[in-house]
Amino acid sequence: MLGQTRNTMGVVVELNDGAVRVKNPTLRDVAQLAGVSIATASKALNGRDHVHPETRTRVHEAARLISFTPNALAQGLIAGQTGTVGLITGDLDGRFSIPILMGAEDAFGTGKMSVFLCDARGDAIREQYHLQALLSRRVDGLIVVGSTTNPRPSLGSDLPIPVVYAYAPSLDASDISLVADNEQAGSDAAAHLVKRGRIRIAHITGDAGYLAATDRATGVEIELARSGLTLVGGEARYGSWTEDWGRRATQQLLAEHPDVDAILCGSDQIARGALDILREAGKIVPDEIAVMGFDNWEIFTSGARPALTSVDMNLETLGRAAARRLFAAIDGDHSGGIQKLPCRVVVRETT
Amino acid sequence: MLGQTRNTMGVVVELNDGAVRVKNPTLRDVAQLAGVSIATASKALNGRDHVHPETRTRVHEAARLISFTPNALAQGLIAGQTGTVGLITGDLDGRFSIPILMGAEDAFGTGKMSVFLCDARGDAIREQYHLQALLSRRVDGLIVVGSTTNPRPSLGSDLPIPVVYAYAPSLDASDISLVADNEQAGSDAAAHLVKRGRIRIAHITGDAGYLAATDRATGVEIELARSGLTLVGGEARYGSWTEDWGRRATQQLLAEHPDVDAILCGSDQIARGALDILREAGKIVPDEIAVMGFDNWEIFTSGARPALTSVDMNLETLGRAAARRLFAAIDGDHSGGIQKLPCRVVVRETT
DNA sequence: AAACTTTCCGAAAAGGTTTTCGCCACCCTA
């Protein structure tokens, strides 16, 4: 039985110091080696009933000997389920995709799913191309991760598999979308500052074209109003998400309102810029003025002097939630809508 | 022919304002709709010969009508090639993996390959688990991306598919490894400073347990020796890859060697710390003292005052090269060894 | 008109696995 070749493929069976080598080990090889039929081998390996214990061990031993690995393609072909999902991201270097992707990969990994990663680079054509490839590979579902929080076009409502949109919601309300609650994040941040006794609070934030900026600002103003407060200068200061803008805006702010006692920054980078200027201006943080950022990007918050209080958008949790939501959709839960996930304030030394 | 159900599955064919809907469109449905055999439909769609032009268009039209998508699983089963590769990364939040991953994804994407992403989180058990899953899915090859530049254990030499190690080389010299040339990077950086007329150069770098640190330091010393120079203080100053270490080390350096005219930092973060201290000490950069980092992490280099000169390790290029090397290995090129890829100095305002 | 070539198409096998169904042998009971 050993030392023979099979007629169907150029498969070579060798005997080598007790170890058997087969080129492309298939279930048939296992069955042959164990002296049983293919069906029995399958049942034995998959723990199905009606297999004699001794036969089962013999099959397992044979499989181990030739290091048999079941062909997931053939399994998927039969089952109509592949155990794979597609993860389409707007742009990978956008640092917000990464934690979401990590969370999703984590949730899928423990669920025995494999993840196809596709980077569309913000290009609709490339996205369509990747979509087609994923459909061809019969993924069981899709997660679409946006590069900004702004709503994005739907992939289409007539897809044969469920789709979950993460970070950037779909424009189609019947799609399933999971986003970070930026308005709540703004409110939480403002509430934290108010609780710390700050009453002259300024808000320096990024590009007004980003909903993340305007939503957070809205949340801030709502929360301040709850305490009878308004933003210093009357409104949020929009600019860009850079340290440089943080520095320039802070200089201007100090010139216009020297009595400001807290700066809520739209990102950790902006906050870093603000901290730089405050240090140069001789303002003691947090005694004289508090500073706070968003995103809780550890590389910026822990390197800051003093360590920066920030709002974590819980993106990894968002990714995990998206994965779980996709599982539910695969299992038949087709309820759509936008679900907003909470964030959390991470208190360090600047507040 | 329309409006019927097939006996094999619960497939429903409907006629709907000129559009035909089939639940799980298969080649057989296309053939049936076009009034030809399955074989002819396959040939027509794949552009093979011996199909009448009119028949071909009829088949294409039928495929379009029911939005037929060929099943890549079945194709892979026949071809013995799946057109997929696995990308096993040590840890995703390690920011060095991301550009490599982007480069690889880019190269694969244009090559019509789909990428399975697996995050082993630095855990050998999880890595083995993912490896098994990928083998089961019959990927055509693997790329293993390390989280540091330190050599790592081989996945094994008896795998049925080729493996390329990127960033962290394999300990097994017969494996294929692609890494950034850290020693060359150190030399290039030192050469740049020397060319700028600096002669009292210090090197503040990260954890000595990282080969990236020691290799770069070696390259620096070799290049300095070429000009008859040595490091200020006689040797590199090892610490951690943080801004805080950059600050502390710079303070100490200024105290010991006030005449230093260049600080070569092992990372952009360390350089940011150095710049902070120099600014506070009233030293003008780059007039009185030059500063330089490694990694060219744009978020740090462009936010710095002044903008930071840095060495880009070309990680995205490394990822692309790894993908191409894997293609070659899949096509039969089995030559192993460690290949070192060049880096580049990105000059900004601090030198 | 016969023989031949060309053109187009269809039947069937192959790829690896799972599952259903039927068969056989054995054990137990009457």
Next chain:
DNA sequence: TAGGGTGGCGAAAACCTTTTCGGAAAGTTT
């Protein structure tokens, strides 16, 4: 001993596509 139940196993279909090979029909040449 006959009948019935059951545990263990194998044959075969099914999933979907590609490819090979043979056959049929049409056109071309002697």
